[in-house]
Amino acid sequence: MAKKAAGRPAKYWLFKSEADCYSIDHLAKEKNQTTFWDGVRNYQARNMLRDDVQPGDGVLFYHSNSDPLAVAGICEVVRAGYPDHTAFDKSAQHYDAKSSPDNPTWYMVDLKLVKKFEQQVTRDQLKAEPALDKMVVLQKGSRLSIMPVTAEEWKTVCRLGGVKLPM
DNA sequence: GCCAACGTTGGC
DNA sequence: GCCAACGTTGGC
Numbered sequence: 001m002a003k004k005a006a007g008r009p010a011k012y013w014l015f016k017s018e019a020d021c022y023s024i025d026h027l028a029k030e031k032n033q034t035t036f037w038d039g040v041r042n043y044q045a046r047n048m049l050r051d052d053v054q055p056g057d058g059v060l061f062y063h064s065n066s067d068p069l070a071v072a073g074i075c076e077v078v079r080a081g082y083p084d085h086t087a088f089d090k091s092a093q094h095y096d097a098k099s100s101p102d103n104p105t106w107y108m109v110d111l112k113l114v115k116k117f118e119q120q121v122t123r124d125q126l127k128a129e130p131a132l133d134k135m136v137v138l139q140k141g142s143r144l145s146i147m148p149v150t151a152e153e154w155k156t157v158c159r160l161g162g163v164k165l166p167m
Numbered sequence: 168g169c170c171a172a173c174g175t176t177g178g179c
Numbered sequence: 180g181c182c183a184a185c186g187t188t189g190g191c
Binding site: 016064065123145 | 175176177178
Binding site: 044141 | 184
């Protein structure tokens with residue numbers, strides 16, 4: 001467990017990834033099971049990565065555009081927001097000419113895998129849970145790839161995933 | 168600064 | 180594959 005961010009209790013987030021593109025199994029194979037979360041190109045999500053997401057925060061790893069749609073496990077933020085260098089790389093998929101090292105537009109954080117759920121928690125399960133009916137990811141039209149999660153929602157999803165009060 | 172057109176996301 | 184929702188672009 002990384003040390004907590006100074007000055008505030010842990011917050012919780014949901015990070016979306018297309019399972020075809022980068023799934024929790026990819027993360028599990030990374031060195032130290034840690035990766036940088038690059039490619040976010042949306043200002044609202046950027047603001048959260050840059051300003052709000054802190055080491056020690058909990059992250060639900062959600063598979064979008066996959067079958068099944070599901071929370072696959074939980075991660076921990078191990079590095080706070082810093083410039084997304086893939087935006088500077090012309091050969092990268094998410095290259096952005098408007099972002100420069102001197103004045104970066106886009107940010108990323110580092111994530112470490114905490115636990116892949118034995119049984120992933122499907123979107124249908126989430127929807128069936130009254131405690132989660134306000135969860136941002138379940139709201140119609142919510143397309144952000146980074147979303148806030150309440151402590152209650154975090155606990156509920158962890159319980160559904162068979163993880164006992166991990167953090 | 169408005170808003171129509173367009174592109175993308177992502178659940179279904 | 181469809182389409183609703185949303186973000187961005189660009190003409191005016």
